[in-house]
Amino acid sequence: MARYNFRAVEKKWQEIWENEEIFKTRNDFTKPKFYALVEFPYPSGEGLHVGHPRPYTALDVVARKRRLEGYNVLYPMGWDAFGLPTENYAIQTKIHPAVITERNINRFREQLKSLGFSFDWSREVNTTDPAYFKWTQWIFLKLFEKGLAYKKEMPINWCPRCKIGLANEEVVDGGCERCGHEVETKVKNQWMLKITAYAERLINDLDLVDYIERVKIQQRNWIGRSEGADVTFKIKDTEESLVVFTTRPDTLFGATYMVISPEHPVLERLKERITNLPDITAYQEQARRKSEFERSQLAREKTGVQVEGLKAINPVNGEEISIWVSDYVLMSYGTGAIMAVPGHDERDWEFAKKFGLPIIEVVAGGDVTEQAYTDTETGTMVNSGFLNGLDVQTAKAKITEWLREQGLGEPKVNYKLRDWVFSRQRYWGEPIPLVHCEKCGWVPVPEEELPVRLPQVTNYEPTDTGESPLAKIRHWVETTCPKCGGYAERETDTMPQWAGSSWYFMRYTDPHNDQALASKEALNYWLPVDWYNGGMEHTTLHLLYSRFWHKFLYDLGIVPGPEPYSKRTSHGMILGENNEKMSKSRGNVVNPDDVVAEYGADTMRLYEMFIGDFEKSVPWSTDGVRGCKRFLDRVWKLMEVVKPGDAYSPELEAKMHQTIKKVSQDYEGLKFNTAIAALMTLLNEINHVGSINEAEIKAFLILLNPVAPHITEEMWEKLGFEGMLNEQSWPTWDEEKTIEQTIEIGVQINGKVRGTITVNINDPQEAAKEKVMANEAIQKALDGKTIVKEIYVPGRIYNIVVK
RNA sequence: GCCGGGGUGGCGGAAUGGCAGACGCUACGGACUUAAAAUCCGUUGGGCUACGCGCCCGUGAGGGUUCGAGUCCCUCCCCCGGCACCA
Numbered sequence: 060m061a062r063y064n065f066r067a068v069e070k071k072w073q074e075i076w077e078n079e080e081i082f083k084t085r086n087d088f089t090k091p092k093f094y095a096l097v098e099f100p101y102p103s104g105e106g107l108h109v110g111h112p113r114p115y116t117a118l119d120v121v122a123r124k125r126r127l128e129g130y131n132v133l134y135p136m137g138w139d140a141f142g143l144p145t146e147n148y149a150i151q152t153k154i155h156p157a158v159i160t161e162r163n164i165n166r167f168r169e170q171l172k173s174l175g176f177s178f179d180w181s182r183e184v185n186t187t188d189p190a191y192f193k194w195t196q197w198i199f200l201k202l203f204e205k206g207l208a209y210k211k212e213m214p215i216n217w218c219p220r221c222k223i224g225l226a227n228e229e230v231v232d233g234g235c236e237r238c239g240h241e242v243e244t245k246v247k248n249q250w251m252l253k254i255t256a257y258a259e260r261l262i263n264d265l266d267l268v269d270y271i272e273r274v275k276i277q278q279r280n281w282i283g284r285s286e287g288a289d290v291t292f293k294i295k296d297t298e299e300s301l302v303v304f305t306t307r308p309d310t311l312f313g314a315t316y317m318v319i320s321p322e323h324p325v326l327e328r329l330k331e332r333i334t335n336l337p338d339i340t341a342y343q344e345q346a347r348r349k350s351e352f353e354r355s356q357l358a359r360e361k362t363g364v365q366v367e368g369l370k371a372i373n374p375v376n377g378e379e380i381s382i383w384v385s386d387y388v389l390m391s392y393g394t395g396a397i398m399a400v401p402g403h404d405e406r407d408w409e410f411a412k413k414f415g416l417p418i419i420e421v422v423a424g425g426d427v428t429e430q431a432y433t434d435t436e437t438g439t440m441v442n443s444g445f446l447n448g449l450d451v452q453t454a455k456a457k458i459t460e461w462l463r464e465q466g467l468g469e470p471k472v473n474y475k476l477r478d479w480v481f482s483r484q485r486y487w488g489e490p491i492p493l494v495h496c497e498k499c500g501w502v503p504v505p506e507e508e509l510p511v512r513l514p515q516v517t518n519y520e521p522t523d524t525g526e527s528p529l530a531k532i533r534h535w536v537e538t539t540c541p542k543c544g545g546y547a548e549r550e551t552d553t554m555p556q557w558a559g560s561s562w563y564f565m566r567y568t569d570p571h572n573d574q575a576l577a578s579k580e581a582l583n584y585w586l587p588v589d590w591y592n593g594g595m596e597h598t599t600l601h602l603l604y605s606r607f608w609h610k611f612l613y614d615l616g617i618v619p620g621p622e623p624y625s626k627r628t629s630h631g632m633i634l635g636e637n638n639e640k641m642s643k644s645r646g647n648v649v650n651p652d653d654v655v656a657e658y659g660a661d662t663m664r665l666y667e668m669f670i671g672d673f674e675k676s677v678p679w680s681t682d683g684v685r686g687c688k689r690f691l692d693r694v695w696k697l698m699e700v701v702k703p704g705d706a707y708s709p710e711l712e713a714k715m716h717q718t719i720k721k722v723s724q725d726y727e728g729l730k731f732n733t734a735i736a737a738l739m740t741l742l743n744e745i746n747h748v749g750s751i752n753e754a755e756i757k758a759f760l761i762l763l764n765p766v767a768p769h770i771t772e773e774m775w776e777k778l779g780f781e782g783m784l785n786e787q788s789w790p791t792w793d794e795e796k797t798i799e800q801t802i803e804i805g806v807q808i809n810g811k812v813r814g815t816i817t818v819n820i821n822d823p824q825e826a827a828k829e830k831v832m833a834n835e836a837i838q839k840a841l842d843g844k845t846i847v848k849e850i851y852v853p854g855r856i857y858n859i860v861v862k
Numbered sequence: 863g864c865c866g867g868g869g870u871g872g873c874g875g876a877a878u879g880g881c882a883g884a885c886g887c888u889a890c891g892g893a894c895u896u897a898a899a900a901u902c903c904g905u906u907g908g909g910c911u912a913c914g915c916g917c918c919c920g921u922g923a924g925g926g927u928u929c930g931a932g933u934c935c936c937u938c939c940c941c942c943g944g945c946a947c948c949a
Contacts, residue, residue: 273866277944280865285948305949318949361947385947392948399949405863406947475948595943669886671874675867676942680874686886692901733876736885743885805881810930812881836916850929856880860929 063695065659069769073175081785082134082177086569088584090131095122096564096624098593098601099137099184101556102163103144107170108641109649109667109679110633114592116664116766117630117673117731119176121590123765124726126177127789133585134177135567137184138164139560146487150519156487160187170652175660175768182570186489186559191566193510194576195558196492198608200503201615203493207253210501213480217245217525224484224525244347245525250491250552252479254607258282259472260621261606270627271674274598281599283475288459290398290468292317295370295379297332299325304393304473307400307435308462309454312443313421314398316381317371318363318410320390321346326366334368339384346386361387361410373398374467375444375458385410393473402427422451479604481555484527486519488553496540496547505541511549527551560601561608564588564623576617583619591624602627628729631675633667638678649679661767662688668731668766690739691770694763697742697751698774704752711755713799714744719792722762731766738763753778758790806831807858813840816857824851831857 076082095118100111115136122134140160149156164185171178184191202208216225218235225235225242235242254261262282265275287306294300301317319325321343330336342364363385370379387406388397401411401418408431411418418427423441425432432438440446445461446454462468482491490511492504504511514535519528529551530536540547562576568585569577593602609623634640635647642648654663666687671677707715718741725734741759745751751759757780764771764784775784801819805812814836818827828849831837837859844861851857 273943276866280945283945283948287949303949307949387947387949389948397949404949406949409947473948475945599944669874677874680887682887683874689901690886732874733885736876739885803881807881807930810880810928815881839916848929850880852880854880856930858880858929 063692063770065661065691065770068773069173069175069660072769072772073172075783076175076177076785077172077180080181081783082179083181084131084133084135084179086581086584087131088580091129092133092584092589093122093125093130094133094564094568094585094588094590095125096135096567096588096591098597099139099560099563100167101139101142101144102160102167104148104159104163105643106163106166107651109651109654110641112174112651112663113633113667113673114594114630115171115174115176116667117729118590118592119664120668120726120731120765122177123768123785124723124789126785127761127764127787129788132177133182133567134179135182135184135570136171136176136178136180137182137563137567138167138186139556139563140164140185140187141488141554141559142556143485143487146485146519149487153517155515156519157187160185173655173660174651174663177768182567184563184566184570186563187487189510189512190573192489192559194566195489195554195562196504196509196511197506197576198562198612199489199554199558200492200506200509202252202611203501203503205611207256207611208481209251209253210248211251211478212246213249213251214244215247215249215480215484215525216242218242224521247482247484247525249480249482250550252481252607254479254604255474255476257607257610258284258474258476260610261476261603264606264610264621268622268627269625271629273595274602274627274629277595277598278603281476281603284472285474286470286472288462288468289394289471290374290462292371292374292398294325294329294382295372297329297369299329301325301371301382301396302394303396303398304471305398307403307455308458308468309440309443309446309449309451310400310403310421311373311375311398311458312446313400313402313419314373314380315401315411315417315419316383316399318383318385318388318397318399318407319366320388320395321384321386322390323384323395325396326384329369332368333366335364335366338364339366342384349386361385361406361413363387363410363414365414374462374465381416383410383414391477392475401431403431403433405431405433407431421446479557479607481558482552483555484521484525484551485553486513486516486528488555489558490529491550491552491554493550494538494540494547495550496543496545498545499540499542499547501550502540502542502547508541527553529553557601557604561605562612564591564605565609565612565618579617582617586618587620587622588624590626590628592628592630595629598629628674630673631671631677633670634676634678636679636681641679654684658684658688659691659769661691661770664768665691665735665766669735671732673729673731690742691767693742693746694759694767695770695774697745697756697759698778700745700750701756701778702750702752705754707754707758708748708752710748711744711751712796714741715755715758716792716796719758719762719790720794720797723789723792726765735766753780757787760784761787761790802854804854805856806834806837807856808837808840808844808861810858813837818853820854822853824849827851827853827857831859 097114097118122132125132145156145159148159218225218240220240262279262284285306287304288308289302289304292301333339363383366382366384369382371382373380399407401407402420403422419442420427421441421443422432422438424434424438435451438451440449440454459470490513492509492511493501496502514532516532521528522530536548538547538549565577569581572578605623609618610621612618613621637647639645639647666684669687718737721737722734760771760775772784798820801817803815803817806814806816814834816830816834818830846859847862848860
């Protein structure tokens with residue numbers, strides 16, 4: 060038997076799969092469908108990383124299994140190709156980003172193909188392709204039409220040295236990722252998407268989907284729903300009032316002052332009445348200069364200034380209370396103003412202590428002179444007029460009702476989720492398809508003129524003002540208004556990388572359609588995605604954004620259901636051999652090309668699936684790779700001991716059924732490591748028996764095929780079996796036959812194993828007991844003891860309690 | 863601080879409340895070889911031992927429930943991830 064030549068075999072089958080279009084997905088809408096999706100990569104200049112194939116292999120296993128089970132499977136791949144590294148490289152080298160992108164994509168595609176994934180390459184999508192981003196722009200225009208895209212002054216991260224606006228992910232520890240200079244905030248007029256309008260549905264509809272729990276929890280926390288009430292406080296001697304959001308309206312009698320954010324507009328409106336305006340202005344200035352980083356570092360120590368000349372009225376008791384400005388109150392959450400209840404809120408307590416403000420106890424149970432009492436379960440209301448004696452929950456309901464009757468407040472739900480900052484002042488992104496006309500305002504580019512392409516330029520350097528590099532390309536900027544025909548200017552901001560990835564899974568269903576983002580029939584058939592696997596790092600941004608876009612398109616009647624992904628799972632990272640994150644600077648990067656060249660794609664795939672718990676991080680081990688290679692070599696050698704036979708042999712029958720069950724279930728449950736371990740155990744068993752018959756090896760090869768597709772196809776052919784392996788059916792198991800008739804169980808005395816007996820699975824207790832008592836070791840252990848109790852769990856244990 | 867997920871051999875990791883350490887790696891011993899690599903066979907949690915009998919200890923720590931706990935309950939420690947003045 061010739062040694063297994065993985066190089067020749069892998070190349071051979073990859074060519075067959077490609078030439079015969081084995082994994083090409085047909086829009087045959089009569090078959091049951093299965094849509095498997097993995098996050099498409101950003102094609103960086105670094106090439107594929109050994110972490111990429113982990114999720115790709117996992118869903119390739121599932122996709123291949125589903126095909127063998129008779130499903131019409133869609134398992135596509137594409138490129139999330141807009142992005143900063145490419146743009147930065149273009150600035151350095153003066154090479155057009157599109158050229159760099161194409162080069163990188165070619166390299167990625169080649170690397171992925173060498174791993175033998177069953178992607179349908181005819182459906183490849185590329186977010187930077189105008190034929191693709193035409194539809195990204197189209198979706199944006201729909202959002203704009205429905206009032207979900209709006210322009211607003213927003214602070215951005217600004218690096219004064221690079222003169223560039225930075226995305227949040229480019230800010231590392233408060234500094235610029237590229238030069239390390241401290242990042243400032245700069246207010247810019249930005250396009251925003253009103254994702255908050257979908258907050259409630261984004262939370263509630265998590266109940267409709269099968270996501271791993273940690274993903275659901277993280278999304279819920281990120282959206283941050285909280286119930287409470289808006290309460291209106293009049294400002295004395297003015298027509299103005301302050302509305303606050305509170306989750307503790309029950310503590311209203313304990314509100315002894317108010318705090319507003321430094322950016323609160325009332326300060327501007329009432330500046331005539333403020334007697335210490337210079338102090339306020341100075342504080343505002345100081346708060347504005349603080350970077351996000353500083354603000355979080357200084358989070359402990361409270362600062363603030365009293366607004367003199369203004370007093371608020373507590374609506375429940377008419378008390379006059381002071382108003383303060385402090386940056387611990389954020390303009391971006393709630394109303395930018397709070398009622399301070401120092402007795403029952405830690406932040407307010409700290410602030411009150413520092414500035415000597417009154418603290419009133421309104422919920423009994425703690426000692427508010429020592430610390431804020433925040434328990435809402437056990438306290439009783441005191442010093443609270445008509446609320447006295449009630450528990451917190453009842454008081455909340457009662458005061459909320461009272462406020463509503465008095466017209467002083469109403470129940471309110473608030474979210475931590477903010478609207479999505481959608482503008483980037485960059486070149487390498489989808490142009491926002493709007494023009495600004497003096498007369499008509501913001502006007503959408505007509506649909507038939509889409510896509511708005513990026514102009515050809517030679518210089519991608521950003522401007523001094525933080526505007527997009529596009530702003531300098533006057534011939535591109537200057538245009539005519541589609542509405543009035545007058546002079547207008549194009550929007551020069553581009554979209555963030557999250558735009559193209561928010562709907563790519565829809566495009567895969569019908570990727571070459573030039574009439575719509577995809578045909579109605581294709582969307583109705585393929586959506587929702589049946590199984591989407593991706594990184595935890597995308598839980599709060601990509602996953603939420605794409606759910607938002609999908610819901611929006613659902614409302615427009617474009618996609619068939621409310622949720623894009625039926626099931627979401629997540630993989631762990633692959634670390635370097637030294638247990639640290641793989642990176643060039645740490646010098647611990649493993650290149651998949653080297654692994655494929657030395658051990659082959661099947662070994663690479665097998666190892667990545669066997670390496671450990673799929674959901675956890677795990678260090679790479681070159682020795683582990685070799686172990687997987689050895690396993691495949693031993694599988695290859697099975698061909699030397701194949702005997703005829705069209706049914707499982709008595710020696711292996713139970714083991715076969717057990718393994719089919721185990722592997723079938725474990726592939727579905729992300730337990731690839733234990734599925735492979737079961738196949739290894741079976742192989743050991745076969746070698747112990749010394750032979751394998753045709754029925755057995757057929758099943759074995761099909762079970763292994765999703766993980767190691769090349770070697771198993773080759774063996775199938777060499778053994779002269781009919782057709783190709785990928786045309787076969789997934790083996791089934793018979794529950795009855797998984798049960799071993801005779802089994803060895805442990806015998807315990809007082810919970811300690813003292814011996815073993817071999818019993819028939821159907822043996823009654825008396826028969827088992829006979830065998831127990833015949834056992835020498837047990838006899839010895841029982842010598843001189845009195846049996847108190849006996850527990851027999853058939854197939855498990857025989858336990859004797861003695862005194 | 864809050865919310866998740868975890869602590870099991872030298873390593874990656876297995877274990878519906880029922881013989882802890884499956885499977886793989888490493889290491890060691892043996893076979894084959896002039897030799898090495900590869901391959902094959904064996905051993906591999908710690909300790910004791912009248913070393914092929916058999917005993918004790920052992921799943922982060924301490925308690926508890928149970929005939930029986932890695933698994934369930936309580937208290938605590940440590941590690942990883944996310945959020946972080948969210949009213």
